[in-house]
Amino acid sequence: MYRSLEYGDNARVITPTDLVEYRLGTITDIRYSTPHTTHARRYTLRFPTGDERTYPAENVRRATRADDRAALEAALTTAAEAVRDACRIAHDYDADLSTGTASLLRRLIDLASLRLGLTLDPANPTRPQLTRHQDGGDQ
Known part of the structure; x- marks a missing residue:
């Protein structure tokens, strides 16, 4: 309605x-x-x-705060996937870069877990379910 x-x-x-x-x-x-x-x-x-x-x-x-949460979950999941892929490339490229990238991935996962209760598996981040906003469409 x-x-x-x-x-x-x-x-x-x-x-x-x-x-x-x-x-x-x-x-x-x-x-x-x-x-x-x-x-x-x-x-x-x-x-x-x-x-x-x-x-x-x-x-x-x-829009509501729930819309913001869904957007944050999607953005953090996308970021975790990108940093995970960069971490794999950095491992072959430079040991110091690999260590820094792995640290960034760990901090991203911790942030998502502590502040949003979102569990990101670094090997395979699971995309959050799309939520429906008030007018019924997918976000």
């Missing part, structure tokens, strides 16, 4: 153009098509950086 965005809801810009827009924002203002309608035309978002920006309604979607 569709529920329109309201003041205080968390939202994200659908196609971010800079680093600020990748962050989760809070709706601080809604501009409607006419005074007596609930059809939003524009939303103003306040980002954690303190920036406030206004976007057309079709460029903003509802």
